[in-house]
Amino acid sequence: MKGKKIQLLIKIMIPAVIIGAGFGGYKILNDRAERSFNKTVVVNDSEASYIDENDSSLEILSKEAFGDVEGFSGNYGFINDNEVLIGIGLSKEEFFEKYPDEIDKTDDDLFWQQQDDQYGKLYVYNLKDSSKRLLNTKVRDMFSDSALSLSKYAYINGDNVSIFDIVKNSEVGHIDGDVFKNYDYEDFLEPESSMWSKDGSTLISYDNENLVLYNVEENSIKKIKVDNGERHVSILPSYYSEDGKEVYFVGTRYKKNIGSQGIYKINVDTESIEEVFSLPYVDHSKHDYSKYSGIQSNDYCVLDDGKRIIFNGTIEGIDGTYIYNMEEEKFYNVIPNKVKSERGSYSSTIWVSPDKTKVVYMDLVKEEGEEQWNLYAANINGNNLTNRICIYNNIKQSRLGIKWSSDSKKIIFFTTDSFTTKNYISIADKNEVNIITFK
Structure with missing residues (x-):
């Protein structure tokens, strides 16, 4: 990667996301639409409306906790009822035996070797007998999240991108890497810089000025220009699409020191950009956040x-965590941050079920004066979350990586009670499989 050390981004979110103060680390987006942001309406959780009085209760049918997956580095989700896609590197003992001292980070070869040893490769893991099938793809070469509804993922293959089908155990697509290279950085492909549409038909990425859409079935590529000097994409990657026909992304209208972040939608056929919502402007020159x-x-x-x-x-x-109602043009704060953390501002990671009826989320609480993260589940009910239940207390696994089954009935995640930290690297002492099944 020509000497550039990219922080390895894995789609297993750290529960506590400490919030930065500005847009400096982001690419930013402007939209031509003009609106007044003095009328932003926020509705507190206690005032949010419940549109379905017959909302059924959220029940847990079973909880399972078993095993210890040595070297676990990431959860990419269910392939079927009995198999999941995970990353596995060296075990804790193997890793610290190989790297007893802090490495010289100016040594590129050693740095990337350590990354490969820590995060490892992708495996199909059998939940019934704990057997593993190696797919021979490095975790740090993952180019996208996984589209496990269709059992495939994209990965960096030399200077290009390949699509791999897990069930067929073979490549099913190949894309010239020049299509995806972000020339703002360097002339190479960046890991975890693309996302799949929910139906697995389209791989969505960005090349500094354009959204890039690769249609797998048609083997076709379309670029849509979003950067016009005042308009830029904001968080990379931040794409959402059901079928590749409409693409949502996070962006910002930004002029000089004033910026307004929001979510935007592109019609792929017409290439028109529509503002879904924008948040109040922030004047960064005042340094008052x-x-x-x-x-x-x-x-x-x-x-x-x-x-x-x-x-x-x-x-x-x-x-x-907010729900924005587009018809009402109101924001409902459905998971307000009630604990004032000693570490500063934070946001809670959320995982929405494929059928959009349920959500699992982290929330920071205090128990006997100590901060801890609990895991909750709730029904998504109009402008609110209802029937909330705590499903796991005091989760400590930073690579939790909750994934839903395709039928929205199960979640799988990995937990530990403690970590071993040496030379600024922490590795879980145990990686226990957890499966929760909802009614």
């Missing part, structure tokens, strides 16, 4: 055929 507004991660989901969006964000200094 008490009224900061921004979207804090690419964890968002479009609900009810585009009528609502759930996302993590801050609106005028208030952190939380």
Whole structure:
């Protein structure tokens, strides 16, 4: 990778996302539409409406916790009822035996070798007998999230991108890497810089000025220009699409020191860009972020055929997880951050079920004066979350990586009680498989 050390990004989110103060680390987007942001309406959780009085209770049918997957580095989700796609590197003992001292990070070869040893390769892991099947793809070569509804993923293969089918155990697509290279950085492909449409038909990425859409079945590529000097994509990657025909992304209108972040939608056929919502402007020249507004991660989901969006964000200094109602033009703070953390501002990671009826989320609580992260599940009910239940107390696994089954009935994640830390690297002492089945 020509000497550039990229922080390895894996689609297993760290529960506590500490919020930065500005847009400096982001690419930014402007939209030509003009709106007044003095009328932003935020509805607190206690005031949010419940549109379905017959909302059924959320019940757990079973909880399973078993095994210890040595070297576990990432959870990419269910392939079927009995198999999951995971990353496996060296075990804790093997890793610290090979690297007893802190490595010289100016040594590129050694740095990337350590990354490969820690994060390893992709495996198909059998939940019944704990057997593993090596796929021979490095975790750090993952070019996208996985489209496990169709059992495939994209990975960096030399200077190009390949599509791999897990069931067929073979490549099913090949793309010239020049299509995806981000020339703002260097002339190479960046890991985890693309996302699949939910139906697995389209791989969505960015090349500095354009959204790039690769249609797998048609083996075709389309580029849509979004950067016009004042308009840029914001968080990379932050794409959401059901079928590749409409693509949502996080972006910002930005002029000089004033920026307004929001979510936008592109019609792929017409290439028109529509503002879904924008948050209040932030004047970064004042360096006063008490009224900061921004979207804090690419964890968002479009609900009810585009009528609502759930996302993590801050609106005028208030952190939380919000549902935006497009018809009402109101923001509902459905997971308000009630604990004032000693570490500063934070957002809670969310995982929405494929059928959009349920969500699993992290929330920070205090028990006997100590901060801890608990795992909750709830029904998504209009502008609110209902029937909330705590499904796991005091989760410590930073690579939790919750994944839903395709039928929205199960989640799988990996936990540990403790870590061993040496030379600024922490490795879990145990990687226990957890499966929760909902009614």
